Amino acid sequence: MEADESVRDVLAANLRRVRTARNLSLSGLSRLSKIGKATLSQLESGAGNPTIETVFSLSRALEVPISSLLDQPHGGGLTVVRAADVEVLRGDGVDLRALRGIATGDTVVEVYDQQVRSRQESPGHAGTEHAVVQAGRLRVRVGDHEVELGPGDYVGFDARLSHTYVAVEGPVRSVLLLHHTAGDRVGDAPRPHVAG
Incomplete structure (x- = not known):
């Protein structure tokens, strides 16, 4: 993850991408994940404060690995994470x-x-x-x-x-x-x- 990009920003972009690829509304994801629609909206806007429990619930509901929600794409042959x-x-x-x-x-x-x-x-x-x-x-x-x-x-x-x-x-x-x-x-x- 780049130093200037927070886990909130990465989660926001990935959550929106995965949710829309699954053709799920915020209400639909709320039902599946048991996370409030307002909380999901905050997470997708990068304003929420995600916890491990929240990310695991989203991973289970969307049936994707956690890394699909938290990872930034890496390029090149060498990856260094500070x-x-x-x-x-x-x-x-x-x-x-x-x-x-x-x-x-x-x-x-x-x-x-x-x-x-x-x-x-x-x-x-x-x-x-x-x-x-x-x-x-x-x-x-x-x-x-x-x-x-x-x-x-x-x-x-x-x-x-x-x-x-x-x-x-x-x-x-x-x-x-x-x-x-x-x-x-x-x-x-x-x-x-x-x-x-």
């Missing part, structure tokens, strides 16, 4: 910096710098979620399974399952990857597999 140039998207207990969406064919990998401050719950979303803890201790609950991770530890799971991140020793810094393929939908998800 920490100071990426605005933090805040949630109840997590701060995310969207670094890059990488599309290859029908596959998208979204790369985030994640800081878990307290507790963040997700009802589930399309794709596979991967996290590598860089600092702190992180408790991850996926469905009925719970695991605690430390620096260097990895977890991966079907993101359609409800999941929770909790900072045990925090704040916890991690790299978060979301992997999507065409046709990924929230719905009946398989049970999580936990390796020792």
Whole structure:
């Protein structure tokens, strides 16, 4: 993202583009996302204050990867994302910096710098979620399974399952990857597999 373009501006342009491509009115998107029409209007005008929860709701409702809403197109063979140039998207207990969406064919990998401050719950979303803890201790609950991770530890799971991140020793810094393929939908998800 360019230093002079905020996450609000990028979200506004992308949200309007995706919504109109889906032939959805603001009222229709409001019904699907359970976000008020006035709030959606503010987001599309760049005046809103988006949270992680809002962006995830829009992603689910529009059935697009989060990067479709937060990424700017990148050109050339080298992409550099400076920490100071990426605005933090805040949630109840997590701060995310969207670094890059990488599309290859029908596959998208979204790369985030994640800081878990307290507790963040997700009802589930399309794709596979991967996290590598860089600092702190992180408790991850996926469905009925719970695991605690430390620096260097990895977890991966079907993101359609409800999941929770909790900072045990925090704040916890991690790299978060979301992997999507065409046709990924929230719905009946398989049970999580936990390796020792």
